[in-house]
Amino acid sequence: MTQGRLAIVALAVTLAACGQSENGNDARDASVDTIAEAAFTSRPGLSPYREIELTESGRLEGDVRLESSARDTLVVVTRNADLCGDRIPEGAIVAPQGGLMNVVVWLSDAREGKALPDSRRFEVTNSRCRLDPRVQGVIVGGTLNVKSADPVVHETVIRVSGVTEVLEAVTQNGDGQVVPLEKVLARPLRLELSCRTHPWTQGWIHVFDHPYFVVSAPKGPLVLDSIPPGEYTMRTWHERLGGTTREIRVESGGITRVEVKY
Numbered sequence: 001m002t003q004g005r006l007a008i009v010a011l012a013v014t015l016a017a018c019g020q021s022e023n024g025n026d027a028r029d030a031s032v033d034t035i036a037e038a039a040f041t042s043r044p045g046l047s048p049y050r051e052i053e054l055t056e057s058g059r060l061e062g063d064v065r066l067e068s069s070a071r072d073t074l075v076v077v078t079r080n081a082d083l084c085g086d087r088i089p090e091g092a093i094v095a096p097q098g099g100l101m102n103v104v105v106w107l108s109d110a111r112e113g114k115a116l117p118d119s120r121r122f123e124v125t126n127s128r129c130r131l132d133p134r135v136q137g138v139i140v141g142g143t144l145n146v147k148s149a150d151p152v153v154h155e156t157v158i159r160v161s162g163v164t165e166v167l168e169a170v171t172q173n174g175d176g177q178v179v180p181l182e183k184v185l186a187r188p189l190r191l192e193l194s195c196r197t198h199p200w201t202q203g204w205i206h207v208f209d210h211p212y213f214v215v216s217a218p219k220g221p222l223v224l225d226s227i228p229p230g231e232y233t234m235r236t237w238h239e240r241l242g243g244t245t246r247e248i249r250v251e252s253g254g255i256t257r258v259e260v261k262y
Contacts, residue, residue: 039161039189041208042108049210050112052228057113058250060224062258064216064236066100075200077129080152084129088200095218100262102135102239104206105222106213107232114226116211122185123147124193124203126154126172131193131203135239137213138205140188144181148172155196158184161204167191190237204239222258236260 072089093101120142125132127149138144148154151174158168158181170179184191188209195201206213214222229252237243241262250256 039163041106041190041206041213042110042188042210046109047111049110049116051115052112054114054226054228056229056252057226058229058252058254058256060222060227060234060248060250060256060258062222062260063220064100064103064105064222064260064262065098066094066241067098067261077200079198080129080150083150083152084198088130093218097219099216099218100238101216101218103216103260103262104135104137104213104237105216105224105258105260106137106206106208106235107210107224107227108235108245109233110210110212110227113228114211121145122205124156124205126150126156126195126201129154129195129198129201131156131195131201133215134202135204135215136206137215138185138207139211140185140207140209142185144184144205146170146172146179146181148177149175151175153197154201157194157196159192159194161190161192169196202239206237222260234258238262 071094074087074089077084077086077088095101116139120139122136122138122142123145124136125147129150129152146156154170154172156170156172157166158170159166168181168184170181172179185205185207188207191205191207193201193203193205206215212224212227214224216222227250229250231247231249234246234248235243244260248256248258
């Protein structure tokens with residue numbers, strides 16, 4: 001590659017809406033979605049993440065699209081309909097142009113690179129009987145503030161995804177309440193949130209021990225920058241459409257383009 005030019009590596013990850021692969025090269029690995037592994041955002045047993053001075057790096061760019069007729073289903077509200085509304089979307093939001101939000105994309109074996117963010121305070125808010133944000137990525141070791149913007153009772157329950165045991169339960173009786181939790185973000189894994197008083201309420205928090213992750217929005221590209229050159233395992237996850245794994249290569253000074261299609 002000549003100096004001053006960007007090397008561009010193109011990559012597509014294509015899945016049918018039901019989560020099945022459309023070709024053998026883009027195969028979904030069923031093992032990564034077992035309960036034993038699906039909750040982890042880094043493979044267990046990897047060395048601790050290490051911050052290094054980056055003398056060279058690459059960049060990952062792309063987008064996530066839904067290429068099927070599948071759309072959000074509506075959930076019938078059975079309690080506090082005056083606040084929540086009669087029906088609400090289940091949560092997998094698709095933009096008119098086909099962009100799919102709330103897909104988590106990350107490098108599961110990233111063990112060194114750019115500095116972790118200084119801020120370790122995160123939040124999730126009960127708002128009109130939904131959790132906002134519904135899906136988010138956070139850094140391990142932080143504090144999670146559980147907030148309520150609703151003048152009704154919420155009982156927020158936090159579990160490791162796929163596990164029945166409750167890590168924390170927070171009861172809030174009105175708007176403006178904030179409950180800080182110090183322990184739930186202690187390990188790199190995926191947490192599932194629900195509400196006992198509003199059973200349609202759901203949310204997920206992916207806890208990472210490295211900074212190489214992003215959550216898709218309906219508009220705008222996925223971007224992961226300042227990645228040390230090398231080969232990585234890229235994983236994606238969506239609450240209804242499942243997960244994928246893919247090997248990618250990041251070149252020094254280059255852009256790896258990723259197109260994820262469900």
